[in-house]
Amino acid sequence: MVRYARVMTELNIRKTGEDTADFDLPQGCPVCGGTVSIRLTPRDAHSYCAACKWIARPQVQFNQGGLQIAYPTVAQA
Ligand SMILES: [Zn+2]
Numbered sequence: 001m002v003r004y005a006r007v008m009t010e011l012n013i014r015k016t017g018e019d020t021a022d023f024d025l026p027q028g029c030p031v032c033g034g035t036v037s038i039r040l041t042p043r044d045a046h047s048y049c050a051a052c053k054w055i056a057r058p059q060v061q062f063n064q065g066g067l068q069i070a071y072p073t074v075a076q077a
Contacts, residue, residue: 013040029054030071038069047071 013023021040025047028036034051038058045060059070 025069028069045069 013021016022016039019042023038023040025036025038027033028038028047029049029052031054032049032052034049036047036049036054038045038047038060040060045058047056047058048054056071058072061068061070
């Protein structure tokens with residue numbers, strides 16, 4: 001079950017390694033609405049919110065012209 005999904009068309013993706021890339025998703029945190037930092041690797045993705053320390057492993061898919069990010073179900077505080 002997907003609780004949260006967002007499509008972005010403009011992202012500032014920083015290549016941080018041979019196979020990894022980081023980008024920030026403003027207001028991307030479904031918990032507190034803060035900026036989420038997402039790291040992409042060839043196998044999966046990790047997200048981290050510096051504001052509330054929320055960590056998740058979203059599913060990231062590239063579509064034509066954009067990026068779709070789906071977070072797994074998040075427990076409500
Ligand atoms: Zn947060």
